[in-house]
Amino acid sequence: MSTVTRDAVQMRGVDKYFGEGDARTHVLKTTDFDAPLGELVMLVGPSGCGKTTLLSVLAGTLNADGGQVSVFGERIDQMKPAALTRFRAQNIGFIFQQFNLIPTLTAAENVSVPLLIQGKSNAVALKRARDVLERVGLGHKAGERPSKLSGGQQQRVAIARALVHEPRLLICDEPTSALDRENGTLVMQLLRDVARSADRTVIIVTHDSRIYRYADRMAEMEDGRVFRTLDSAVAIAAEHSGHG
Amino acid sequence: MYLVALKMLFGDQSKYMMLVSGMAFATLLMAQQSALFCGLMSWTYSPLVNISASIWVADSKVEQVNENKPMRDTDADRIRSVDGVAWAAPLYQGIVVARDPTNSNFKFITLVGLDATTLAGAPGRIVQGTLDDLRRPGTAIIDEFAVERFSEGRDQPIGVGDLLEINDNQVEVVGICDVQRPFIGGPFVYTTYDRAVSTYAYKSRKMLTFVLAEPAAGLSPTDVARRIEAGTGLKAFTREEFRWSTIRWFFRNTGIPMVMGITVFIGLVVGMAISAQTFYSFVLENTRFLGALKAMGTPTPVLCKMLLFQSVAVGLIGYGIGIGITVAFGRMALSTRQIPYAMPWQVPAIVLGIVLLISSVAALGGILRIARLEPAIVFRA
Numbered sequence: 287m288s289t290v291t292r293d294a295v296q297m298r299g300v301d302k303y304f305g306e307g308d309a310r311t312h313v314l315k316t317t318d319f320d321a322p323l324g325e326l327v328m329l330v331g332p333s334g335c336g337k338t339t340l341l342s343v344l345a346g347t348l349n350a351d352g353g354q355v356s357v358f359g360e361r362i363d364q365m366k367p368a369a370l371t372r373f374r375a376q377n378i379g380f381i382f383q384q385f386n387l388i389p390t391l392t393a394a395e396n397v398s399v400p401l402l403i404q405g406k407s408n409a410v411a412l413k414r415a416r417d418v419l420e421r422v423g424l425g426h427k428a429g430e431r432p433s434k435l436s437g438g439q440q441q442r443v444a445i446a447r448a449l450v451h452e453p454r455l456l457i458c459d460e461p462t463s464a465l466d467r468e469n470g471t472l473v474m475q476l477l478r479d480v481a482r483s484a485d486r487t488v489i490i491v492t493h494d495s496r497i498y499r500y501a502d503r504m505a506e507m508e509d510g511r512v513f514r515t516l517d518s519a520v521a522i523a524a525e526h527s528g529h530g
Numbered sequence: 531m532y533l534v535a536l537k538m539l540f541g542d543q544s545k546y547m548m549l550v551s552g553m554a555f556a557t558l559l560m561a562q563q564s565a566l567f568c569g570l571m572s573w574t575y576s577p578l579v580n581i582s583a584s585i586w587v588a589d590s591k592v593e594q595v596n597e598n599k600p601m602r603d604t605d606a607d608r609i610r611s612v613d614g615v616a617w618a619a620p621l622y623q624g625i626v627v628a629r630d631p632t633n634s635n636f637k638f639i640t641l642v643g644l645d646a647t648t649l650a651g652a653p654g655r656i657v658q659g660t661l662d663d664l665r666r667p668g669t670a671i672i673d674e675f676a677v678e679r680f681s682e683g684r685d686q687p688i689g690v691g692d693l694l695e696i697n698d699n700q701v702e703v704v705g706i707c708d709v710q711r712p713f714i715g716g717p718f719v720y721t722t723y724d725r726a727v728s729t730y731a732y733k734s735r736k737m738l739t740f741v742l743a744e745p746a747a748g749l750s751p752t753d754v755a756r757r758i759e760a761g762t763g764l765k766a767f768t769r770e771e772f773r774w775s776t777i778r779w780f781f782r783n784t785g786i787p788m789v790m791g792i793t794v795f796i797g798l799v800v801g802m803a804i805s806a807q808t809f810y811s812f813v814l815e816n817t818r819f820l821g822a823l824k825a826m827g828t829p830t831p832v833l834c835k836m837l838l839f840q841s842v843a844v845g846l847i848g849y850g851i852g853i854g855i856t857v858a859f860g861r862m863a864l865s866t867r868q869i870p871y872a873m874p875w876q877v878p879a880i881v882l883g884i885v886l887l888i889s890s891v892a893a894l895g896g897i898l899r900i901a902r903l904e905p906a907i908v909f910r911a
């Protein structure tokens with residue numbers, strides 16, 4: 287199914303340790319990981335195996351202790367902090383399990399934040415934000431604060447925020463685990479549509495087997511290492527049958 | 531992004547109110563105490579405000595304007611003979627007791643004796659009666675503070691035509707003047723120099739308190755003051771010199787500056803404690819959102835500036851409220867005439883500086899935290 291031309295993300299032999307001395311733990315154990323352009327890649331595995339850590343490293347929010355991390359052909363492990371911050375602002379959209387919408391801003395204001403970070407004017411950013419909210423079906427909620435929205439609506443606002451600056455890489459940690467089935471489905475359909483556009487990549491860490499069927503590719507992790515990658519929906523369905 | 535910062539802050543109403551009131555309280559404490567202090571200090575040199583003269587000559591030991599170390603009467607002539615002095619007039623100033631004959635109330639007064647021919651140093655604003663009547667024998671002009679003092683226990687407030695007894699001599703009130711009240715001593719009562727030294731004041735060998743002088747046209751008061759000192763061995767002050775000398779004397783010899791310094795310091799500490807503490811907990815509560823902003827690519831310096839902006843914003847709002855209350859208090863104080871109050875521009879300026887300092891220190895805790903924050907924390911629930 288996958289017609290891979292280029293990798294959006296390429297990790298080679300990445301190590302990550304936490305803590306010092308006796309408390310030092312080896313969390314990522316010389317692992318590889320790839321995510322091709324135009325695909326929705328899921329990263330699955332038991333709790334504590336290092337999924338969030340791996341995601342943080344490839345998002346450039348956490349430094350690896352060894353190995354190579356390339357995103358869109360750029361070695362982010364070698365970037366200076368300021369350049370890396372700029373790189374994140376340009377190229378990466380984030381979706382968090384806890385949404386992390388700023389409670390005192392309206393939906394539209396929240397969505398406009400990535401554009402403001404890039405230095406766009408308030409008016410331009412808000413206009414774009416409303417358009418994108420429209421696209422996730424929340425145009426009528428643009429003026430509401432997050433507390434007035436349901437969990438599913440909040441996550442859709444968060445998706446709008448992750449998309450508003452048109453990043454090429456979308457990173458999601460457990461985007462549906464706080465949502466019911468119906469809202470989870472809605473969110474996944476949105477994310478899959480995003481991934482279908484040619485030069486985008488969506489990486490999702492999840493425990494939620496209900497959403498496995500949306501994956502183009504699935505990387506399975508255990509004990510700090512990606513040990514297997516299923517590279518087609520058929521293969522995934524065969525391995526994880528009885529779901530979705 | 532600064533708009534986002536403001537909305538984050540204003541949205542958290544309880545913290546916002548807490549921060550603003552902390553800053554307002556600190557501002558009020560500092561500005562109001564300083565204004566009281568400046569007012570009090572201005573009362574210490576009231577004679578310099580009330581009596582207009584460019585040069586004040588006194589005994590060489592005199593340091594401040596409320597002192598009475600008398601000179602010889604002949605000293606006035608010695609001053610007149612100094613080159614560059616246009617004119618010089620004697621002035622008596624001393625504390626005596628006056629009595630209201632209708633009810634035998636005794637009060638301290640500050641008796642001022644003016645040169646009868648020139649009336650040099652006479653009060654500028656006579657609100658009742660006329661200044662010229664002072665040339666009539668047995669007369670005095672009293673200030674409004676004296677009216678207040680002597681009207682206690684009278685059916686009618688004391689006024690023009692009423693009598694007072696000064697040092698057992700009957701004196702007729704022929705005018706009421708509006709002058710700045712003194713810090714020590716009693717209300718000002720004006721009479722002529724000759725009557726003051728011959729009858730009203732307590733006798734001593736020397737009676738001349740000050741000589742008021744003006745420089746000849748084209749000469750500066752400072753130059754002429756120095757010439758008088760050189761020519762007579764007396765102390766000569768310009769008005770400004772005497773003012774600062776008086777203020778310095780009160781700084782050295784009273785605990786007032788200390789008390790006021792302590793209050794300002796308390797204002798600073800309280801303001802700093804409240805706002806640093808509240809602001810830090812505001813930052814703590816918003817850590818996950820600030821972390822999200824950091825993950826999404828907000829440079830750390832921008833985040834730090836946002837925090838500083840928030841802190842300075844509440845600082846300025848609190849400052850505005852605090853100064854507003856201080857000014858309202860000042861209006862009230864000035865209208866009662868009982869409470870000293872003066873706000874030279876330095877007071878709000880220095881308090882503003884301190885408020886900005888408090889804001890910056892308050893922001894610092896949050897800034898240090900956010901600067902070290904790993905953006906990856908936002909992925910942890």
Ligand SMILES: Nc1ncnc2c1ncn2[C@@H]1O[C@H](COP(=O)(O)OP(=O)(O)OP(=O)(O)O)[C@@H](O)[C@H]1O
Pocket residue numbers: 304305313331332333334335336337338339340
């Ligand atoms: N900042 C940290 N300091 C110390 N240890 C950490 C830190 N972050 C993660 N760990 C440890 O690293 C290991 C991997 O954590 P990680 O969050 O990546 O796992 P995960 O696969 O995302 O788990 P889950 O499915 O529960 O979210 C865990 O043992 C965790 O305790």
Ligand SMILES: [Mg+2]
Pocket residue numbers: 337338339459
């Ligand atoms: Mg995790």
